[in-house]
Amino acid sequence: MTAEGSATAEAARPRLGVGMVGYAFMGVAHSHAWRTAPRFFDLPLAVDMAVVAGRDQAKVRAAAERLGWRDTESDWKALVDRDDVDLVDVCTPGDTHADIAIAALAAGKHVLCEKPLANSVAEAEAMVAAASAAPDLVAMVGFTYRRVPAVQLARQLVLDGRIGQIRHVRAQYLQDWIADPQTPLSWRLDRTKAGSGALGDIGAHVVDLAQFVTGEQVTGVSAVLETFVRERPVADDFTGLTGTSSGTGATGEVTVDDAALFLGRMSGGGLASFEATRFAYGRKNAIRLEINGSQGSVAFDFEDMNVLHFFDANDPVATAGFRRIVVTEPEHAYVAAWWPAGHGLGYEHAFTHQAVDLVRGIAAGVTPAPTFADGLQVQRVLDAVERSAAANSLWTPTTNEE
Numbered sequence: 591m592t593a594e595g596s597a598t599a600e601a602a603r604p605r606l607g608v609g610m611v612g613y614a615f616m617g618v619a620h621s622h623a624w625r626t627a628p629r630f631f632d633l634p635l636a637v638d639m640a641v642v643a644g645r646d647q648a649k650v651r652a653a654a655e656r657l658g659w660r661d662t663e664s665d666w667k668a669l670v671d672r673d674d675v676d677l678v679d680v681c682t683p684g685d686t687h688a689d690i691a692i693a694a695l696a697a698g699k700h701v702l703c704e705k706p707l708a709n710s711v712a713e714a715e716a717m718v719a720a721a722s723a724a725p726d727l728v729a730m731v732g733f734t735y736r737r738v739p740a741v742q743l744a745r746q747l748v749l750d751g752r753i754g755q756i757r758h759v760r761a762q763y764l765q766d767w768i769a770d771p772q773t774p775l776s777w778r779l780d781r782t783k784a785g786s787g788a789l790g791d792i793g794a795h796v797v798d799l800a801q802f803v804t805g806e807q808v809t810g811v812s813a814v815l816e817t818f819v820r821e822r823p824v825a826d827d828f829t830g831l832t833g834t835s836s837g838t839g840a841t842g843e844v845t846v847d848d849a850a851l852f853l854g855r856m857s858g859g860g861l862a863s864f865e866a867t868r869f870a871y872g873r874k875n876a877i878r879l880e881i882n883g884s885q886g887s888v889a890f891d892f893e894d895m896n897v898l899h900f901f902d903a904n905d906p907v908a909t910a911g912f913r914r915i916v917v918t919e920p921e922h923a924y925v926a927a928w929w930p931a932g933h934g935l936g937y938e939h940a941f942t943h944q945a946v947d948l949v950r951g952i953a954a955g956v957t958p959a960p961t962f963a964d965g966l967q968v969q970r971v972l973d974a975v976e977r978s979a980a981a982n983s984l985w986t987p988t989t990n991e992e
């Protein structure tokens with residue numbers, strides 16, 4: 591093991607009190623990251639998992655115990671006001687992101703906010719304004735997949751010019767956890783809570799990844815959205831992503847898209863296609879990004895997340911082909927802090943990398959990307975997709991300007 595840090599050294603450093611709001615799937619992933627980051631990486635601040643907030647007192651206490659938080663609050667406002675909280679980590683559904691993040695920044699706290707940044711462009715703009723009004727505070731959005739080492743390598747190759755000018759971006763995020771019509775309702779299927787469906791939940795990730803890896807922006811889209819299953823059993827209990835139904839036969843309405851397909855133009859002149867669905871049976875978390883440039887291609891699939899495929903068009907034709915690069919060497923981003931070469935990382939490591947970069951950013955007084963402004967840019971793309979789909983696939987710029 592090549593651990594950079596140690597708990598003893600950590601204790602001598604200035605403290606960073608973390609207060610996390612929400613403790614479901616994302617809260618569990620973030621808790622793991624806060625616990626793990628100081629144990630594998632040298633951090634300039636000592637992370638103190640001070641307090642977790644959730645409305646149900648018994649449940650939040652049980653979560654604190656299980657996940658390693660010192661204290662609990664049943665009201666996020668009380669968490670934001672606490673003197674022992676320096677950073678507010680927002681792991682709630684999208685409808686509360688703006689309120690919590692803006693209150694936290696006003697109270698002088700750094701913020702890490704789960705994706706998508708908000709449920710609307712207006713909310714995201716208000717969050718960016720709040721972050722701009724507090725330039726000494728760090729305000730970061732959790733597009734975590736950027737911090738997968740193979741994704742970092744893809745970006746490095748693209749920005750180093752190894753694939754030349756971008757011609758095509760092909761981005762898909764495929765899951766199947768609601769393909770069964772009997773899968774019960776959950777907040778991710780409720781527009782008032784989630785803002786949108788597959789589009790904001792997973793489409794947001796591939797929009798961010800496409801923009802991150804290319805260093806370009808999506809300037810306009812032409813989109814279709816569909817909701818395949820409009821009524822589902824009401825859930826009475828939740829574990830993980832989906833709940834269990836009481837079996838009473840009671841159903842409720844799905845108010846979000848089940849799938850989003852859209853074409854886009856990239857700011858560098860390339861063309862893009864995006865697909866986000868939770869109805870792709872057999873695809874569990876297939877984040878697929880292929881970029882074809884004038885000099886080569888890169889291709890990534892999260893279901894084989896330690897690998898990047900790279901084609902160099904300058905190789906001799908007779909031997910040219912996609913190289914399968916196993917991204918587990920100490921030379922690769924973040925990898926040196928973990929295991930000996932070849933041992934591989936998983937989903938949770940990207941959250942740890944996010945925590946590491948955030949803590950280092952706070953110590954340096956710099957917001958690490960993706961910033962709230964980056965989150966707003968993605969929100970504008972999501973909004974353009976919804977406007978385009980509503981207008982029946984007309985070309986729709988990502989701003990309201992002609």
Ligand code: SOE
Nearest residue numbers: 615765791792795831868875
């Ligand atoms: C569910 O689709 C989900 O948990 C998303 O909400 C996350 O953002 C993604 O990382 C995994 O899938």
